[in-house]
Amino acid sequence: MIVAALLGNPNVGKTSLFNHLTGSNQYVGNWPGVTVEKKEGYIDNSIKIVDLPGIYAMDTYSNEEKVSKEFLLNGDPDVIINIVDSSNLNRNLYLTTQLKQFNKPIVLVLNMLDVAESKGFKVDFSILSKELGVLVVPIIATKGAGIDKLLEILKNGDFKQSADDSEKFKFENEKEAYSYITDVLKKCLTRTKKDITSITEKIDKIVLNRFWAYPIFLLALILIFKFTFSWVGQPIADTLSDFVDGSLTPYLKGLLSSTSPWFSSFLVDGILAGVGSVIVFFPVIFCLFLGVSFLEDSGYMARGAFIMDKLMRKMGLSGKAFIPLIVGFGCSVPAIMSSKTLESEKDRKLTALLVPLMSCNARLPIYALFASAFFVNHKTTVVFSLYILGIATAFLIGILFKNTIFKKDEEPFIIELPEYNIPQARSLLFHTWEKAKGFLRKAGTIIFSMSVLIWFLSNFNLSGMVDMDKSILSSIGNFISPIFAPMGFGNWQSSVSLITGIMAKEIVLSTMGIVYGGNLSTILPTRFTPISAYAFLVFVLLYTPCISSIATMKKEYGNKMAAFSVTYQILLAWIGSFLVFRIATLIFG
Known part of the structure; x- marks a missing residue:
């Protein structure tokens, strides 16, 4: 060969x-x-x-x-x-x-x-x-x-x-x-020609202009979110959700009506409710990655890093660290790994600690569901606000760490600005699929396995099959729920959802699909208020990343840094969610 x-x-x-x-x-x-x-x-x-x-x-x-x-x-x-x-x-x-x-x-x-x-x-x-x-x-x-x-x-x-x-x-x-x-x-x-101003140079005079650069960058992000949540991704996801809840679930229940109740419950309330509540959001994931891939393939993403350099300097990082943070919007695991490519140890460690504050794709289905259930006319705004909140929080934490645990000299910033080009459809779809297929892989492995485990824990205790309120899962949830009560979501169902979500953030929805049953878009408004729902989303945004991210942090940077990352994010999530709930309650009643 x-x-x-x-x-x-x-x-x-x-x-x-x-x-x-x-x-x-x-x-x-x-x-x-x-x-x-x-x-x-x-x-x-x-x-x-x-x-x-x-x-x-x-x-x-x-x-x-x-x-x-x-x-x-x-x-x-x-x-x-x-x-x-x-x-x-x-x-x-x-x-x-x-x-x-x-x-x-x-x-x-x-x-x-x-x-x-x-x-x-x-x-x-x-x-x-x-x-x-x-x-x-x-x-x-x-x-x-x-x-x-x-x-x-x-x-x-x-x-x-x-x-x-x-x-x-x-x-x-x-x-x-x-x-x-x-x-x-x-x-x-x-x-053959002299003093030619290329198309790239002409575009850069606009998009890298000191007055227009940030508004244009923000507009590009807003358009991606509109495409994802208002125009294409979410509408398709809503159609799939209606099909699962309105057609597939009743059909499967009827098909299994002659089988034993536990087996029917296992397939419908366990596997279909757990995996189905997550898989319907694949169009949302795909559309978001399609937008990001378009920015990458067009050559604009490198400009984003260049534009962000000045802001990144304020928290002790170069614009190059912006790339791992952007990767973090897809998945924290490769983002933490890509932080190793930065030149200095300070940049690598600080970037790795900030990466999990970016909203990875696993959190997106949770945002999408709650936004659809509680903020019908403002879905894009609500989801966009969570992404901005994650970036702002990372910025503030970066400044804090820069002035405390990472007091070292800054590194110079060198980045290649490629020529602009119109992405080819084949290449664009290929890159998008490469990013998005991991979501489907999770649905077939981790989410499926956890759905089976959660169904078992929610239907059994030591004496056998019981009502859900007497199950092992409800006992666990009732034990930890007081921790979340000050943020407005102190019920056992949401509490266990957050705990199981440490395995993979999508499992938050899988767990809710099993413990609440039925259509979550109609059930959740009976368990949350709009304020407590948003506080819940803030906690999801900020709390400890999935077990794979923790393992990657441990592998790359050691036990102490992994433990520190988990600890500070749990505390940050509790404080952030508490403040959002209390302040919003004071303002909106």
């Missing part, structure tokens, strides 16, 4: 190329010993593509650089696929000169030819190939142009050209390397 290492600077289209080459035949994990994502894909089971982390150089300062260098030295790849931005060859080719030192055949993939041409750049591919001693393949990854030529080279083994010129590229320092690159580009690169 041919093994190809895929390498390039960040934001040069490496992910798009990897997806085009491997399609759905991909495997994602982590490199042994480090938390840098490892992607492998296959072409016809005869070529393995190893997607190495995006890096600028091979100086082995970061985990990504160490991983890449280690693989090239010990992974024994047959060929290096080095993808570069055709419109920025001067910087991109620095990595190429370092890759030449590994004495491996290199296929230099010139991506973004359309962008280069729009800027007036013209590359003589044959001269560039001769000067660097590499095969050159021009492509436009977003459109799939040129990919067939690269596939042909890989399948036929045409990359096996001489690669014994590594000595030529052993420069004494960075200045020599760039001097060589400049000489090469003088021979092969011409500019």
Whole structure:
């Protein structure tokens, strides 16, 4: 089998190329010993593509650089696929000169030819190939142009050209390397137009304007929430919920009417109520991720990090830490893991502690249900307010930690601002599915298992099958419910829902679906007031993350930090929920 290492600077289209080459035949994990994502894909089971982390150089300062260098030295790849931005060859080719030192055949993939041409750049591919001693393949990854030529080279083994010129590229320092690159580009690169203002530059003059940047960023987020909760996601979820409650549940009850009562209850009140109450919100999850993926693929998300740098500095972090926080809106586990890519120990630890305050996708179904039940005409506003509250809380906690437990110097901020492009539908849907499928995986594993356990605990005690009010679960709930009474939701049902939610936040709804039974949208208003419902959502937002996040925190940063994270978030959630309930009660009565 041919093994190809895929390498390039960040934001040069490496992910798009990897997806085009491997399609759905991909495997994602982590490199042994480090938390840098490892992607492998296959072409016809005869070529393995190893997607190495995006890096600028091979100086082995970061985990990504160490991983890449280690693989090239010990992974024994047959060929290096080095993808570069055709419109920025001067910087991109620095990595190429370092890759030449590994004495491996290199296929230099010139991506973004359309962008280069729009800027007036013209590359003589044959001269560039001769000067660097590499095969050159021009492509436009977003459109799939040129990919067939690269596939042909890989399948036929045409990359096996001489690669014994590594000595030529052993420069004494960075200045020599760039001097060589400049000489090469003088021979092969011409500019047919002068002083061209690109579309990206024109857009950035608006979206990065010091007056308009924040309003535009906020507007982009609001549009995503409108798309998710008002226009597409929530309406579809409501239709699915009506189908489950109005058609599927009665049908299943009738079908099982001749079976034993406990078996019927197990399937309808346990599995269907538990898993069904969560799975109907998949359209909401998918639409939110679709919006986020659009911002990422269009190139705007990197601008978000740049825009947020000034604010992030106030809590002792650089704008680069904004990326793990954004990842936290999807799931805290990869967000905590991605915090390890930050340069300083202070940034890594502080970011990891703040990540769980971002509203992960597991909390979204809870927000959506309560917003639909209590705030029908203001669903988007209520859910958006919770996301803003999480960000604001993280900001305040960050300032507190910066001035207490993390008193260290700040790190410089360097980030690549990619060219804007219109995301391709296939790539966009693929990225969205990759983010959202974990939700379905949870529904089929953790949520299913917990639904069975919760049904058992809510229908049995030591003497056998009993009414729910006499069950093991109700005993547990009644014991802990006084803790939540000051926030307005001191009933045993909501109390056990919060406890089981530590396994996975979606299980809050699964538990409620089982212990309340029936349509939660109509039952919950009889157990909560709008004020206590919002206080409950604040507690869900702020309290300790799921068990997987806790385990990841423990693995990456040790027992003490994991314990501290859990403790401070529980206290923060109680205080925050208490204040919201009491202040809102004083104002609205």
